Each structure stands twice: as structure tokens, then as C-alpha cells.
Amino acid sequence: MRGLDGQRPALLPGWDRLRRHWLSHRLRDARFQDLLLPPPPEEWVALDCETTGLDVRHDEIVSIGAVRIVGDRLLTSERLELLVRPERAVSAGSVRIHRLRSQDLAGGLPLHEAVVQLLRFIGSRPLVGYYLEFDVAMLNRAVRPLLGFGLPQPCVEISALYYDYKFQQLPPYQQQANADIDLRLSTLMSDLNLPIREAHDALNDAVMAGLAFVKLRHLRSD
Amino acid sequence: MPNAFPFSLSPFDCLDPDEQRRVRASVDIAYFPQHAAILEPGDTPAYLFVIVKGYVQQLDDGDAVATLGPDDCFDGRSLVAGRVSSRFVAAQEVVAYQLARHTVIELIASNATFGALLFADLGHKLSVLAERQQPRELPSLSLSRVGEAFLRPVHSVPAHTDILSVVRLMREQRTSSVVVCDEAAARKGIFSRTLLQQAILDGRPLQSMPVGDWARYPLIEVRSTELLGDAMALMLRHRIHRLVVEEGGVMLGVLEALDLLSYLSNQSHIVTLQIEQARDLQSLGQAASQMTKVIAQLFRSGSRVELIARLVQQLNARLFERAWQLIAPADLVANSCLFVMGSEGRGEQLLKTDQDNGLILRDGYMPPEDLQGICERFSQALGQFGYPPCPGHIMLSNPAWRRTAKDFAAMLRQWVWQPAGDNLMHLAIFMDAHAVAGDADLLAQVSEGLHQLATDNDALLSRFAAAMDAFGTHGGWLSKLFSLGEAPAPLHLKKEGLFPLLHGVRSLALAHHVRATSTVARVQALVAQGALSPGEGEDVLEALHVFMALKLKAGLAEQEQARPVTGTVSVQHLSSLDRDLLKDALGVVKRFQQLLRTRFHLGAL
Numbered sequence: 001m002r003g004l005d006g007q008r009p010a011l012l013p014g015w016d017r018l019r020r021h022w023l024s025h026r027l028r029d030a031r032f033q034d035l036l037l038p039p040p041p042e043e044w045v046a047l048d049c050e051t052t053g054l055d056v057r058h059d060e061i062v063s064i065g066a067v068r069i070v071g072d073r074l075l076t077s078e079r080l081e082l083l084v085r086p087e088r089a090v091s092a093g094s095v096r097i098h099r100l101r102s103q104d105l106a107g108g109l110p111l112h113e114a115v116v117q118l119l120r121f122i123g124s125r126p127l128v129g130y131y132l133e134f135d136v137a138m139l140n141r142a143v144r145p146l147l148g149f150g151l152p153q154p155c156v157e158i159s160a161l162y163y164d165y166k167f168q169q170l171p172p173y174q175q176q177a178n179a180d181i182d183l184r185l186s187t188l189m190s191d192l193n194l195p196i197r198e199a200h201d202a203l204n205d206a207v208m209a210g211l212a213f214v215k216l217r218h219l220r221s222d
Numbered sequence: 223m224p225n226a227f228p229f230s231l232s233p234f235d236c237l238d239p240d241e242q243r244r245v246r247a248s249v250d251i252a253y254f255p256q257h258a259a260i261l262e263p264g265d266t267p268a269y270l271f272v273i274v275k276g277y278v279q280q281l282d283d284g285d286a287v288a289t290l291g292p293d294d295c296f297d298g299r300s301l302v303a304g305r306v307s308s309r310f311v312a313a314q315e316v317v318a319y320q321l322a323r324h325t326v327i328e329l330i331a332s333n334a335t336f337g338a339l340l341f342a343d344l345g346h347k348l349s350v351l352a353e354r355q356q357p358r359e360l361p362s363l364s365l366s367r368v369g370e371a372f373l374r375p376v377h378s379v380p381a382h383t384d385i386l387s388v389v390r391l392m393r394e395q396r397t398s399s400v401v402v403c404d405e406a407a408a409r410k411g412i413f414s415r416t417l418l419q420q421a422i423l424d425g426r427p428l429q430s431m432p433v434g435d436w437a438r439y440p441l442i443e444v445r446s447t448e449l450l451g452d453a454m455a456l457m458l459r460h461r462i463h464r465l466v467v468e469e470g471g472v473m474l475g476v477l478e479a480l481d482l483l484s485y486l487s488n489q490s491h492i493v494t495l496q497i498e499q500a501r502d503l504q505s506l507g508q509a510a511s512q513m514t515k516v517i518a519q520l521f522r523s524g525s526r527v528e529l530i531a532r533l534v535q536q537l538n539a540r541l542f543e544r545a546w547q548l549i550a551p552a553d554l555v556a557n558s559c560l561f562v563m564g565s566e567g568r569g570e571q572l573l574k575t576d577q578d579n580g581l582i583l584r585d586g587y588m589p590p591e592d593l594q595g596i597c598e599r600f601s602q603a604l605g606q607f608g609y610p611p612c613p614g615h616i617m618l619s620n621p622a623w624r625r626t627a628k629d630f631a632a633m634l635r636q637w638v639w640q641p642a643g644d645n646l647m648h649l650a651i652f653m654d655a656h657a658v659a660g661d662a663d664l665l666a667q668v669s670e671g672l673h674q675l676a677t678d679n680d681a682l683l684s685r686f687a688a689a690m691d692a693f694g695t696h697g698g699w700l701s702k703l704f705s706l707g708e709a710p711a712p713l714h715l716k717k718e719g720l721f722p723l724l725h726g727v728r729s730l731a732l733a734h735h736v737r738a739t740s741t742v743a744r745v746q747a748l749v750a751q752g753a754l755s756p757g758e759g760e761d762v763l764e765a766l767h768v769f770m771a772l773k774l775k776a777g778l779a780e781q782e783q784a785r786p787v788t789g790t791v792s793v794q795h796l797s798s799l800d801r802d803l804l805k806d807a808l809g810v811v812k813r814f815q816q817l818l819r820t821r822f823h824l825g826a827l
Contacts (some may be wrong), residue, residue: 071524074251077322195274195317197226204225207251211317218315 065202373475381434
């Protein structure tokens with residue numbers, strides 16, 4: 001069971017401090033020392049990436065959207081929206097999804113630089129996203145060579161928070177079996193009565209995940 | 223999601239691309255759980271909120287004064303004042319855009335329309351809208367000034383000029399009329415082709431007949447700054463086709479009805495002609511059936527609703543008069559006064575509603591034996607024209623509403639002495655009586671009697687004013703307006719908005735000896751007497767016009783879909799601007815009711 005911040009409780013007291021200490025020894029670049037500080041209270045960063053496909057090893061990131069969350073507010077005025085120039089041409093199929101053509105991306109940043117900006121933007125704040133594991137894996141391809149390890153921030157998975165919330169509401173007899181809960185983003189958003197915006201825009205997706213996070217925190221604290 | 227900011231909504235729809243970019247760059251998104259206080263009195267406001275989802279209640283001293291829904295924004299006023307004065311609470315959980323204060327202030331500085339729309343009072347808001355709509359819509363008949371219309375040059379001749387010379391001048395100048403100056407009698411008149419026909423039929427030689435004998439006096443003039451809609455009403459009232467336009471005593475030109483009407487492709491002129499020329503009830507019915515079309519055209523082309531109402535009043539009056547003339551014998555018409563009451567009498571009717579009318583017979587006149595039959599035929603004819611019979615039988619086919627002047631005066635006295643139930647409502651409806659055919663003096667005498675009877679009777683005045691709450695829905699509109707359930711009940715515009723306003727004004731008019739029968743004229747008179755402040759008067763009239771416009775819009779839509787006209791609007795189907803106006807107008811009703819409660823000591827009843 002996850003806590004109100006979406007995290008599973010630490011196994012040992014002082015575990016986080018120990019982990020940070022260990023990571024700072026392995027950190028390759030001292031510029032990123034801030035990433036390992038204790039996170040500011042009540043702050044998170046909602047994150048989403050658009051990619052050329054779903055293969056973590058071969059596909060590439062084309063855009064990154066990130067929004068800081070402070071309490072119940074999404075600071076879209078301080079958002080990060082980056083276009084990333086992929087090394088290979090973008091396939092027609094993926095253009096159809098995120099509608100970014102090669103020529104649109106020609107002015108984008110190299111992935112390496114985009115990730116540096118992103119790390120500065122996130123700092124030590126926990127990450128929030130929908131199927132965040134995939135985005136983190138994609139980003140880690142550029143993050144690992146930079147830091148010596150993958151993104152160190154705690155990650156809050158919206159679909160997992162939502163699953164827990166829905167599971168709790170099921171009558172006990174249904175909790176026994178493999179509960180069938182629809183985790184699609186559009187289902188989740190409309191079930192939570194939140195506004196749905198056009199998907200496959202990194203910033204929109206990040207904002208929607210951020211809103212779902214803020215609302216789920218309230219639902220679970222009520 | 224900043225890209226999804228609703229720039230199509232008022233007041234953001236007046237921002238240019240650069241200003242829109244500024245908004246996108248500084249907008250945040252906030253979530254408020256149900257019951258969360260978004261703003262508290264005394265707070266320093268930091269944001270303008272635009273609701274994406276959910277509902278917010280605005281409370282003043284614990285009183286809910288407004289409910290805001292998706293696409294509404296708040297609280298622009300406090301943002302500029304620098305201090306929050308109302309409490310804003312999430313009635314349902316709310317997702318809202320929040321726009322930083324400094325951005326809003328910058329936008330106000332760079333875009334005056336934005337500022338005006340954000341902060342304006344109801345009246346100001348409407349005038350800003352009218353200005354904005356003008357370039358987009360057809361030049362509207364009723365919003366344009368007489369001076370802007372096509373004016374024909376004025377030709378004037380002395381009264382002693384012979385008709386043959388005048389006709390020669392008219393032919394040379396290609397004009398259909400001349401102004402005749404009668405120096406001796408110090409008057410001016412007009413001579414036109416229609417009058418020429420009469421002169422020729424007279425038989426005397428034209429070269430020896432002075433034009434002054436045939437001209438029509440007096441000359442009807444209109445100032446060049448008047449609205450075209452008013453000019454049209456003037457022509458209809460005098461049944462003439464030309465007005466001389468003057469400015470500072472100088473004749474600028476002649477405004478001809480056809481020119482005025484070709485200005486817009488509306489058919490109100492044709493309807494007037496049809497009414498004038500109808501020789502039987504059937505052709506009169508055809509004219510009546512055109513009226514709704516004309517109203518819809520005028521409304522869609524942006525004419526102000528109060529001008530449309532005035533036009534409709536004139537058309538209806540002509541229609542009723544014509545029908546009465548076709549049905550009743552001439553001596554009955556001459557010795558009686560046919561009058562209309564209620565919305566028709568006040569000149570606030572737009573779509574056809576129930577007939578409310580009556581007939582005053584001259585004292586001592588012996589009406590035809592078939593009077594009942596004549597009156598029934600008249601009520602039936604109106605029914606066929608699309609004016610349904612009055613459910614309360616306030617029609618001249620009912621003998622109670624068809625009396626001699628003496629009997630009418632006695633009936634009014636009885637109503638005043640026993641002001642209860644139906645008597646009060648009859649009194650109220652009679653106050654709006656407006657003569658349409660026959661001898662208008664008869665009605666004037668009876669009305670005068672009513673005012674002398676009623677004005678010093680405090681108990682009557684209080685009870686009369688108390689009928690304002692007759693529908694018993696005070697305060698109920700708020701929950702209806704933005705009912706938080708799935709299917710909000712439709713809002714009944716007459717019950718919730720129009721009736722309290724017009725009856726309140728009617729009560730004040732009775733108390734202050736105001737004889738006018740239209741709400742607009744009554745408010746103007748009350749303001750002139752100091753019984754209402756100019757601001758209060760303006761608010762009441764603007765709110766009245768908002769309700770009338772919404773009612774007309776909803777009614778036209780219902781008619782188009784061949785549904786019965788219900789007089790209601792479903793709030794969730796209104797545009798955010800209409801909703802805004804409705805909200806402000808309902809706020810005016812609430813304040814006005816409060817004012818009247820104090821004025822008439824209604825708490826004591």
C-alpha cells in the first residue's frame with residue numbers, strides 16, 4: 001500500500017538518507033549534486049515524453065513536457081516544453097501520433113542537452129506520471145552516462161495510485177479475484193471527473209497526470 | 223494544457239495573438255476540493271480564476287449572490303481593487319485556470335475592451351458588446367441614427383404656389399414631396415403625390431389652386447440624432463411615409479419610409495401596408511402571420527430588443543384597430559375605447575402572448591344589440607391571428623371587461639377597497655392599459671380615477687407591491703440557475719426575472735403618481751422624481767432588456783423547432799456571455815426586490 005505521497009513506506013528507517021549518500025559517491029558530475037538533496041515539501045514534477053515508438057532500446061524521444069506541482073496547483077506558467085532532435089528520421093506512423101515531423105524537430109535540442117535542462121528543472125522533486133516507467137527508461141539512456149546512474153528521484157505512478165483507490169472501493173468479494181480495473185488514461189480522467197485534453201502532446205499529458213495526482217491525493221486523504 | 227485556454231470566451235476573445243501568448247505564458251492550473259475556500263474577504267487577490275470544471279459560489283455576508291460555472295471567470299473586480307470583498311467557495315470540486323494578477327493588469331492596460339468586459343457593470347457591459355458587435359453584423363436599422371440613413375433633399379415652396387407649378391418642380395427635381403411654408407399661418411406642411419391625386423379629383427383647375435390648401439399639417443419632423451428605429455415608430459404612429467429631418471432648426475433632408483426600410487431587408491413595412499390595406503379578416507390574418515418573421519429578422523440583425531418591442535407594439539395596435547374596425551360598426555368604434563393591457567399595454571411584448579383587452583363604452587351610449595356577438599368575433603379573430611385567449615378571460619368578450627366608463631370606475635373603486643386575490647392582479651394589469659382604437663379619452667378618464675383613488679392608500683400600496691413575490695420563488699433561482707445536479711431545471715424568465723421587475727416598477731409608479739404605462743417610461747419618470755437613483759433605474763432597465771432578449775431568443779428557437787413557447791431557458795445551453803448577463807440581471811432583480819421591501823415595509827405584512 002502506498003502512502004499519501006504515492007510512495008511505498010521505506011523498509012528501514014533512514015533508508016532514503018543512506019541511498020542518497022551512496023548515490024552521491026557514484027555521481028560523475030558535481031553540477032548535479034542538487035538532485036540528491038532532500039526534496040522540498042509538497043512539490044513534485046509531472047512528466048511526459050513523446051517518442052518515435054514503444055521500444056525502449058531503439059526508439060527515440062521527440063519531445064518532453066514537465067510541470068511543477070506545488071500543493072494543489074500545477075504551475076503551468078513555469079512549465080518545461082522541449083523538442084528533441086532524434087538521430088534518425090521519424091517514421092510516418094509515429095508522426096501520425098504526436099504530429100511532430102522531422103522538419104518540426106530539426107530545431108530541437110540534442111537529447112543530451114534536453115536532459116540536462118530537464119534535470120535542472122526537476123531537481124530533487126519526486127516525479128509523477130502515467131506509465132512513468134517507460135518515460136524514465138527512455139530518459140535513462142541519456143541520464144546514465146551523465147550521472148553514472150538512472151533518474152534518482154522517487155516516482156509516483158498515477159495508474160498505480162488509481163488502481164489502489166478503485167480497489168479499496170470494490171466490495172470485499174470482488175477484491176478476492178483479480179480485480180478488473182480499466183486503467184486507460186481517458187477512463188481514469190473521466191472517472192475522476194477531470195478535464196480531458198488532447199492526448200499525445202507531452203505537456204498536455206503531463207498536466208493531466210498532474211491533475212489526476214492532485215485529485216487522487218485528496219481522495220485518499222478524505 | 224495552457225494551449226487549451228479558452229480564448230473564444232468573453233472577455234478573452236478580444237485579445238490579440240500577442241496578448242494570448244502572454245496569457246499562455248503565465249497561466250497555472252489549480253484544483254480545489256469541494257467546500258474549499260478559494261478567496262476570502264480581506265485576502266490580497268493574486269489571480270484571476272477561469273473555471274474549467276466544477277462550480278463556485280460567491281457569498282456576501284453568508285448570502286449566496288452568484289454561482290459560477292465552467293468558463294466563468296472571477297474575481298476581476300477584487301483583482302483591481304487589490305482586496306477581495308466576497309467569499310468564493312468551491313460548491314463542487316473545481317479545476318480552474320489561474321492567471322497571475324500582473325498579467326491581468328498588463329492586459330487591461332493594453333486592451334481597453336478586455337478591461338471593460340472584465341469589470342463593467344451590467345449596463346456598461348452591454349454597451350461595450352453593442353460596440354463590438356456593430357462591425358461584425360449588418361448595419362442595424364434600429365442602432366443607426368437618422369442622420370446616417372439616405373436622406374432626400376428638401377424642396378420647399380410658399381403656400382400660395384399653384385399646384386401645377388409644384389408638380390412641375392417635383393418632376394424637375396424628381397421628388398415625390400415638397401415642404402409647404404405657410405407664412406401667414408406660421409406653419410409648415412407637406413405635399414405629396416398622394417395628396418396630388420386628391421387635388422386633381424377636386425376638379426378645380428390646378429393652375430389656380432394654391433398648394434397650401436392641400437398640404438398636410440403639421441410637418442412631422444425628426445432630429446438627425448434620433449435612432450432609425452424611433453423614426454420608424456414615428457412613421458407608423460402617424461401613418462405617414464416621410465419625415466423631415468432637422469438639426470438646430472435647419473431642414474437637412476427627407477427620410478422616406480421606403481429608403482429607411484430598404485436599409486434592411488426587413489418586412490415590417492410590408493406588414494404595415496398589409497394591415498392598412500386589409501379589407502377582410504383573412505388578409506389581416508396573413509399580415510399577422512408575417513410578424514414573427516419580421517421580429518426574428520430584426521433580432522438577428524442586432525436590433526435592440528426595446529426597439530423591437532416598441533415596433534411590435536405599434537404593429538399590434540394597428541392590427542387590433544384594423545380588426546376592430548372590420549368587425550364593429552362605426553358608431554360603436556366611435557363611442558367606445560378598445561384597450562390592451564399587460565405586456566401588450568406596456569409595449570414589452572415580443573412574441574404573441576395571451577390577449578388581455580377590454581372595452582369602455584361611453585356613458586349613455588346605447589350599444590348595438592349584438593354587442594356580445596361582435597366582441598366574441600373580435601376575440602375569435604385575434605385567436606386566429608395567433609393570440610391565444612386569456613386563461614383568466616380578461617377579454618372584451620367577457621362582459622366583466624366590457625363596461626361603461628361609470629361602471630369601470632366603480633369596478634376600480636371596488637378593487638382598491640378590497641385589494642385581495644384577483645382584485646389586486648386586475649388592478650395591476652389595468653394599470654398597463656393602453657388605448658388602441660376608438661376614443662382614447664374614455665380610457666384616460668378611467669385611469670385618472672384610479673390614480674386619484676389609490677395613491678394615498680398605504681395599505682393598498684404595500685399589498686400591491688407584495689404581489690411582486692406572488693410566484694414565491696425568491697432566492698430559489700440561485701439553486702436553479704446552476705443546479706448542481708445533472709439536469710438543472712429550466713429557469714422561468716417571467717417568474718424569476720421579468721415579473722418582479724415590472725411589478726416592482728408598477729408599484730413605485732402607483733405610489734408616485736406616475737401615469738406612464740410602459741416600464742421604461744415609468745422608470746424614467748421615477749428617476750426624474752428622485753424615487754429611484756439614476757444608477758438603479760439604469761440597472762433595472764438593462765436587466766429588463768436582458769430578460770426580454772433571452773426570452774425572445776429562447777422563444778424564437780422553440781418556434782423554429784415547432785415546440786410550444788415556454789418562456790424558460792435552460793441555463794446550461796446558454797453561451798457563457800448570455801449566462802453572465804443573466805446572472806448580473808438576476809442580481810439586479812434581487813437588489814431591486816430588497817429595495818422595494820424596505821420602501822413598502824413588506825416585512826411588516
